[in-house]
Amino acid sequence: MFYELNDEQNSFRKKVREIYEREVSPLVEEYERKETFPVQLFRILGAEHLLCLRCPKEYGGPGLDKVSECIAVEELNRICVGIGAGIMVQGGLATDPILHFGSEELKKKYLSPAVRGEKIGAFALTEPDAGSDASGIRTTALKQGKGYRLNGLKTFITNGTICDFVTVAAYTDPARRGTGINLFVVERDDPGFSVIKKLRKLGNHSSDTAELAFDDCYVPKERMLGEEEGGGLGQLEETLKSGRLTYGARSTGVGQAAFEAILSYAKKTRRQGQPLSKSQAIRFILAEMAMSIEAMRYMTYRGAWLFDQGLASMKDASIVKLFCSESVQSIVQKTMTIQKNSGLRMDNPVQRFLCDGRLSKIPEGTSEIQHLVIAAGLGL
Numbered sequence: 001m002f003y004e005l006n007d008e009q010n011s012f013r014k015k016v017r018e019i020y021e022r023e024v025s026p027l028v029e030e031y032e033r034k035e036t037f038p039v040q041l042f043r044i045l046g047a048e049h050l051l052c053l054r055c056p057k058e059y060g061g062p063g064l065d066k067v068s069e070c071i072a073v074e075e076l077n078r079i080c081v082g083i084g085a086g087i088m089v090q091g092g093l094a095t096d097p098i099l100h101f102g103s104e105e106l107k108k109k110y111l112s113p114a115v116r117g118e119k120i121g122a123f124a125l126t127e128p129d130a131g132s133d134a135s136g137i138r139t140t141a142l143k144q145g146k147g148y149r150l151n152g153l154k155t156f157i158t159n160g161t162i163c164d165f166v167t168v169a170a171y172t173d174p175a176r177r178g179t180g181i182n183l184f185v186v187e188r189d190d191p192g193f194s195v196i197k198k199l200r201k202l203g204n205h206s207s208d209t210a211e212l213a214f215d216d217c218y219v220p221k222e223r224m225l226g227e228e229e230g231g232g233l234g235q236l237e238e239t240l241k242s243g244r245l246t247y248g249a250r251s252t253g254v255g256q257a258a259f260e261a262i263l264s265y266a267k268k269t270r271r272q273g274q275p276l277s278k279s280q281a282i283r284f285i286l287a288e289m290a291m292s293i294e295a296m297r298y299m300t301y302r303g304a305w306l307f308d309q310g311l312a313s314m315k316d317a318s319i320v321k322l323f324c325s326e327s328v329q330s331i332v333q334k335t336m337t338i339q340k341n342s343g344l345r346m347d348n349p350v351q352r353f354l355c356d357g358r359l360s361k362i363p364e365g366t367s368e369i370q371h372l373v374i375a376a377g378l379g380l
């Protein structure tokens with residue numbers, strides 16, 4: 001058993017850190033304040049081969065493994081979670097279903113431009129009345145001629161206002177609750193597709209989040225993922241398994257950023273004639289934070305390694321997501337405990353860690369849902 005990243009993986013971390021610090025860091029303050037996504041980043045990161053990292057070379061991707069993807073996601077989220085969200089969706093929820101379940105034609109059409117950052121992807125499952133329970137969605141895709149007509153509303157969709165295509169979950173057979181779902185690729189210019197509104201959020205300010213409508217939106221059959229009607233729920237589960245592991249890396253990145261910021265604050269700030277970091281109470285808090293981050297990192301990379309071996313179960317992915325998104329809560333709370341009033345200032349990134357960290361409990365399955373999946377995996 002060997003628990004460390006190898007030389008190649010460590011140099012990959014060094015390389016991506018340099019690129020993100022050069023290309024992403026200078027944008028964070030401005031775009032967090034403007035609450036918009038810096039769309040120019042898609043082409044910049046595409047040119048650096050840092051989009052859709054697991055996409056195979058035959059479709060223009062770098063063809064890396066899950067461990068490498070987690071390294072990149074951790075490093076990007078260490079810099080900005082909002083920006084990290086848009087980039088993660090591009091390489092995960094939006095394109096993974098196309099890669100694994102789409103026809104050769106769809107892969108060529110959507111993956112190569114997504115890898116280059118020429119087209120932006122989104123993923124639409126959540127609806128105003130259905131989030132955790134995917135089988136509760138109401139959007140329908142009813143057969144008409146050589147295609148399907150989509151009708152329904154989607155909410156909280158990352159990259160929603162800026163996307164060129166969106167992978168959408170809808171019922172082809174509403175009578176078959178759960179089993180009658182399919183995934184479709186809808187293009188921005190398809191008649192009947194519209195962005196209703198952009199949503200403002202508590203955190204992840206620079207990520208783009210929107211409500212979308214499908215109003216008699218016609219999609220040719222070729223844009224359905226898979227040959228048969230039904231089976232979309234299984235495709236969603238496979239997609240979420242990968243996404244939940246990536247989420248471990250995302251939470252680890254936020255935790256690391258919060259820790260670095262507070263460590264530097266505790267060393268620089270003097271109280272009663274000595275740095276805060278010399279006070280025993282503060283040292284204990286910092287030690288606990290460091291311990292949690294180590295545990296999150298080990299758990300995430302073990303999960304990613306299992307995934308690369310084809311051994312990761314839904315339970316494994318949920319354990320990573322639950323542990324990391326709950327651990328990051330206590331890390332960001334501890335950061336606020338040390339920083340107190342200056343941590344509340346809007347020009348201090350510490351308040352951002354608190355809000356961004358809180359949001360990690362929700363997407364790709366809430367913490368309660370991860371408990372249910374783990375319990376089911378235990379046969380309970």
Ligand SMILES: Cc1cc2nc3c(=O)[nH]c(=O)nc-3n(C[C@H](O)[C@H](O)[C@H](O)COP(=O)(O)OP(=O)(O)OC[C@H]3O[C@@H](n4cnc5c(N)ncnc54)[C@H](O)[C@@H]3O)c2cc1C
Pocket residue numbers: 089123124125126129130131132133155156157158159204209359362363364365366367368369372
């Ligand atoms: C920043 C952000 C980005 C997002 N991006 C996307 C995106 O790109 N695409 C997309 O489709 N969605 C996206 N979402 C939506 C997200 O996936 C949903 O919010 C999430 O799945 C929860 O759904 P809900 O909000 O409808 O809550 P609900 O499902 O209504 O749940 C409400 C509460 O009840 C609990 N609960 C629900 N069912 C059970 C149960 N059976 N047992 C115990 N407790 C239960 C939940 O844990 C939660 O606490 C995003 C959300 C956020 C915050």
